Amino acid sequence: MASIRLFLTLTLIAIIVMVSFLSSLRGYRESMLEADSLFDLQLLEHVKLLSLLNPELSSAGYARVVEELVLPQQTDLALTAEMRIAYQVFNSDGTLLMRSVLAPVAQISPFEVGYRDVNFNGYRWRVLVIRDPEQHHWLMAAQRYDLRYELAESVILEAVIPTLLSIPLAALLIWFTVGYGLRPIRVLAREVRSKEASDLSTVELEGIPKELTPLTQSTNDLLRRLQSSFAREKRFAGDAAHELRTPISTLKVQIHNLQAELADGGGNLEAAATAADLHQGIDTIGHLVEQILVLNRTAPDLYMVQFVPVDVFDLVRDVVSAEYEQILQRDQNFELDGGRAMVKGDATALRSLTVNVLTNASKYTSAGGSIRMLVESVGGRVQLQIEDSGPGIPEAYYERVFDRFYRLDGDRHSSGVSGSGLGLAIVKHIVEMHGAQIALSRSQRLGGLCVTITFNAFETGTDS
């Protein structure tokens, strides 16, 4: 039942056709039987008239032959004119007294009273034979069967044909009526479809038919629940992260002071080491909070983006120069290849994406390892690739690492890697926001992880 409209139209027409055609057929057969008895009645009337004529043989002893009466306007009664009756009158000893010009000289039926079917003149005829009670004449009148049939059918078809011709009209009317009846569904569907992803306001329609009221009500209930839970989630994450920023900053300052005091105090080495650990812990929390804020801000359904043309290569170069200190600290080789590659996107989000993939690579690659970034524009696509010589990720985890807060069991790295487990989740969000694809694989060149992000290129043309 792919289309309700088609289903209703077809089945309704089928029902109408079935009912009306079968009843037409039934009516036709009954009417044909009725017509038969009417024609029989006509024969009877004819024979009655014959009995009034009381014919005699001519003086020469010949039977009288009666010519057909010719109507002045034959065309008016073309069929009835054809519907001529052949008749014969015999006297009681079987001598032909009179016949119509249509009837043969030979007797057309045996001398037995009643209706019967006979053949003469090359046709089949319906004959009525009656014996005149006074003069005891045999009176016979006959009609051609084919003409009776033709006349009856032409009359009855006049009633059947309009039924047949009305079906296409009925079909057209049903099609439009069903379409009109289903209009509220179309309006509702259009209303729901036209809503923006971020628009969770309820659907308001006037004059909704009562069959659709439960649907609109439950849709609106759903939208309301969705809206409030979205709002709650957004507020919670945003508020929590924001509220945490201040105490974390305060903690950082206090730890800094504590470390300074410990250094001035001339050396409880143990306490200094604890303070250093504390400092690192707080850094991790601070990073986590920042990441939550980024994620919250870039959630695609809430993010009202203003996409502009961005040169990914330029952007990557910027990010690298900002983060280069970390790479230097870890004594890692860094290489950046490629050239100008324009995409349409959100510069802040793309920067966040680049920072995340770069710091990830640096974090998980051992000191002295290598990192390579490549930005290239190939046939309508822009590829951003980052490879490292780190331990990589087993293939089975390629999907899971994009989950929020997911981290591979036990840090692969012993050198105090701090991570929130949000980095790749943020990267994935931003990738989806830009309609791009991200793929993880094993680096052929460096042996570690290879992250490939493919964007649709922005066709620059004359503007850049």
Next chain:
Amino acid sequence: MTSAVIIVLREVLEAVLIICMLLASSSALGLRFRWLPPALLAGLVGALAYALSLEQISMAFEGFGQEIVNAVLLLMITVLLLAHNILAMREFKAPEVSRLPMLSLAILSATIAMAIVREGSEIYLYVYSYGVVAGDMASVLSGAAIGTGIGFSLGTFIYYSLRTLSARHCLLFSSIMALIVGAGMSSQAALFLAQSDLLPSSEPLWDTSAWIAESSLTGELLQAVIGYESSPIATQLGMFVGALLLSLAAIGIGYFSVRASSEGPGAAGTTGGRGE
């Protein structure tokens, strides 16, 4: 008019049964109906061409051309229905696994086109000889319209009844219908071949015309559905039973071929088992 209704209804019903059954199968096989208009058009063109060149065709094969062409058409439809049964049972056993969309499309289109060629040309010839030549146009056309209308209405009901079934049951029912219709058609083909002395002819095995006359409404409708013949000859019965057995074999082949062809991933086994 009544005879026009009955004759046209029989022809339309034969074609409509096949079309509805295959349309229902088509949607159960996950195919869209884009193939239908070309198949219908091809069928109509073929029917017209056949009817118009009937004179030359009847002259061929020592005057048995029409019988032989009719028999060939009927047998080809029977074979295509066998092929349909194989496809339908594959899908029945393992839904959405190892579908053969292009082959299915070709089989469905060819079956429908041939059914229309056969039944369409019969209707055209009837209307032409009784209506145009005998000059009884109003009566014959009204009868044909009523017969066509009733045939299409029945088709609509059959189609939507099949569609209310689940895809698997729809395929099962279509296959059973194809089995019966195919057997009826091959028995008709046997009669044509016996008439043209290509198959042995014999005395009728029995005569049930006292119960159901072939020319009665019931007789004509039964002929459309199961190829009813009141006094069949041995050849017809043989072909009928043979086609039934072949069709059952096709159902078996379709059913058991899927497991054999996709044992590797085990998909057929699990999916097939799910519905049982």
